[in-house]
Amino acid sequence: MSFILSEDLAIKTALGGITVVDEKNSSRSVGVWFSTPDIESRAQSYPYITIDLIDSNYAKYRQTSGIFRDNDAQGTLTPVAGNTYTYEIPIAWDLRYQITTYSRHPRHDRAILAYLLANVFPATHGYLAVPNDLGTETSYRHLILEDLVKRDTIEDGRRLYRNVFTISVTSEASRVVSTSAPEVTDVLINSITTDIPPDKQPV
Amino acid sequence: MITSFNAYSAPLLSEINATLTQELRNDALAAGWPTNVVESLSITASGFSLVVNYSLDYETEIGDLEYGTQTSSPRPVFRLFLDKHANIISDNIADSYLKYLEDAEVF
Numbered sequence: 001m002s003f004i005l006s007e008d009l010a011i012k013t014a015l016g017g018i019t020v021v022d023e024k025n026s027s028r029s030v031g032v033w034f035s036t037p038d039i040e041s042r043a044q045s046y047p048y049i050t051i052d053l054i055d056s057n058y059a060k061y062r063q064t065s066g067i068f069r070d071n072d073a074q075g076t077l078t079p080v081a082g083n084t085y086t087y088e089i090p091i092a093w094d095l096r097y098q099i100t101t102y103s104r105h106p107r108h109d110r111a112i113l114a115y116l117l118a119n120v121f122p123a124t125h126g127y128l129a130v131p132n133d134l135g136t137e138t139s140y141r142h143l144i145l146e147d148l149v150k151r152d153t154i155e156d157g158r159r160l161y162r163n164v165f166t167i168s169v170t171s172e173a174s175r176v177v178s179t180s181a182p183e184v185t186d187v188l189i190n191s192i193t194t195d196i197p198p199d200k201q202p203v
Numbered sequence: 204m205i206t207s208f209n210a211y212s213a214p215l216l217s218e219i220n221a222t223l224t225q226e227l228r229n230d231a232l233a234a235g236w237p238t239n240v241v242e243s244l245s246i247t248a249s250g251f252s253l254v255v256n257y258s259l260d261y262e263t264e265i266g267d268l269e270y271g272t273q274t275s276s277p278r279p280v281f282r283l284f285l286d287k288h289a290n291i292i293s294d295n296i297a298d299s300y301l302k303y304l305e306d307a308e309v310f
Binding site (some may be wrong): 036039050052057096098102147151160162164191 | 218
């Protein structure tokens, strides 16, 4: 994993595991998708949440520069002779995401809204746990709720409850990230779609 | 000498409105918004804030473009534009007042 990919996964993890309750199901899972899910998946899985990366900005306001040298883990360990590491201070970035929730049932909508505001996006007090590649350390990033818009609508004669969260996540990228990021080798596309709702046509 | 800074800043704000309106429209076009919607957009300064104006005829369409729908991903323009220019009015007014004072050799 690397810059952006790690944050993507961390957000999906933070949004995962939510369940809602209704008269037919006492533990209905809320799906989480990157961007807009295929129609056959969407039809089967209300309620669900989508994640869209909508912007990435150079965070000039918190950028420092120079070469970082450390031999005591920033004052937390006793220095050992010859044990020093050096790296260039990473580039600061702010990543902006749109998180959208979709529900057919008003109680699902309220339950998801309450859960996210209380546990994942508590205004300016949120944080995002981002594990490192080795699984040995976890960094915690600021996660700030910038905006919340209610966009309920009617779709095909049925109610559709939508909440749009705009959030910012602080991040940073080393200059070596671009050389270590995984390259795309295969693009996998479903050539045959299944489970299409009766009133819809395949693309 | 008594100087009306409000009168002094009025032409400046008018110029900013025109410049930002064009920039917002360029951003919207680049994001793939339809031309008729783009042409309805404009910017006005309200105090130290920017206000985006648009035709109410396109209100639903703009909401769907900005935030996406179940079948289309968001193509945000307003949020990114307003964030990028959050301090532009206060910065420009401060710069212009300073220039005015320098030109008037007040110091």
